[in-house]
Amino acid sequence: MRIALYNLTTTTKFGGVESFVWDLARELAGRGHAVSIIGGVGSRREAAPGVRVLTFPFISRRFWQAIPPLRRAYAEAKLLERLTLAVPALAHLARGGYDIIHIQKPYDLAPALLARRLGGAKVVLGCHGEDFYRGDTLLARHVDASVSCSHFNAATIEAHYGFRPQVVFNGIDTSLFRPLEPAERRNRPAQLLFVGRLQPWKGVETAIRALALIPDAELLIAGAGEDRVRLEGIVAELKLEQRVRFLGGLERQTLPQLYSRCDLLLATSHASETFGIGPVEAQACGLPVVASNFGGFPEVIDAGRTGLLVPPRDPQALAEAVTRLLADPARRAAMAAAAPTWAAQFAWPAVTDRIEAVYRSL
Known part of the structure; x- marks a missing residue:
């Protein structure tokens, strides 16, 4: 099959959806499909063999948000950003001979459906x-198929659009994320780890406030984002500067080593968390997880058995759970x-089987 994976940010930034597209492209190309990643002009990773990457110009959402009526219209600014990509990309999308156009955001419904009308792709x-x-509900009803990263997300989509997507969990590279020889751990405090973007809804504040209630432990924060300055202020307020380390954004290839030297992963999101790739990667490396009972986390953690x-x-509840596990090495x-x-x-491989089955059904 000829497959277009169309998503502006795949080629302009790092993140969960972006990693999903790159990895899916690699897996599909390895199975003999002709795969193109179509995104915005920007810095991008090295493509896997057999994967073609095409980039087109766009006008950033920051431009649109600088216009007073759109300053707080986040969804509309993102929609305009995506539509400006669609203008130069549409001719290729329609004439590229694709069998499948797989989009990752509803913002891209209009150009994908128009390309289908012009070129015949599903x-x-x-x-x-x-x-x-x-x-968006007027457009979404016309797609040929939909897939969702979790049952939690599928229920949200069904409530909004009136149809339930097929659940296909996000995937991880188990050749990269696998248990390594544990790092030397003598004579050091327990190390707790957070991995993710520093956004308010990721709940890093909860992890920091919980740390103040956990004796003899450090918190490593791996990630970058707009919330860092505020979080650093909370660390200073609680006088935890010697126990919290901000590591900045890290390449995926460095994460298995980090997981191998830590004692627990903390996943503290309280909004917008539909899957949880960080907890899955950590568990694949043999690192137990303490996570919020929210969103997709209950689907990716075997509660009581892997975390x-x-x-x-709730910093108090988080601190109590962490303290119990730190005091019980056998259970950990x-x-x-x-x-x-x-x-x-x-x-x-298992995730690609499911995606490929959806494509073939069309």
């Missing part, structure tokens, strides 16, 4: 969040042993 809507906007779930935005070791087997269901 349109697959990938659902990773709640990127809704006025008028624990706690109420979101059992969780670490069970985690890679549990995470194997998210390996890319």
Whole structure:
């Protein structure tokens, strides 16, 4: 099949959806499909063999948000950004001879459906969040198929659009994310780890406030984002400067080593978390997880066996769960042993089988 994976940000930034597109492209190309990634002009990763990358200019959402009526219209600014990409990309999308156009955001419904009318490709809507906007329900009903990254997200999509997508969990590279020889851990505090973008809804504040209630532990924060300055202020307010380390944004290739030297991963989101790629990668490396009982986290953590779930935005509950596990090395070791087997269901070959089955059904 000739497959277009169309998503502006795949070629302009790093993130969960972006990694999903790159990895899916690699897997599909390895199965003999002709795969093109179509995105915006910007810095991008090295493409896998057999994957063609095409980039087109666009007008950033920051330009649109500088216009006073759009300053707080986040969805509309993102929609305009996507539509400006569609103008130069549409001719190729329609005439590229594609069998499948797989989009990752509802913002791209209009150009994908127009390309289908002009070129005949089937349109697959990938659902990773709640990127809704006025008028999207009129477009979404015309897609040929839809897939969602979790049952939690599928229920949200069904409530909004009136149809339920097929659930196909996001995938991980188990050749990269696998157990490594544990790093030397003598004579150091327990190390807690957060991995993700520094956005308010990721709940890093909860992790920092929980740390103040956990003796003899450090918190490593791997990620970059707009919330860092505020979080650094909270660290200073709680006098935790010697126990919290901001590592900045890290390449994926460095994460397995980081997981191998830590004791627990903290996943603290309280909004917009439809899957949870970080907890899956950590478990694949044999690192137990303590996570918010929210969104997609309950689907990617085997509660009680590979980690624990706690109420979101509750530093006390998070601190108590972490303290219990830190005080019970045998239980942590059992969780670490069970985690890679549990995470194997998210390996890319299995995920690609499911995606490929959706394509073939069209």
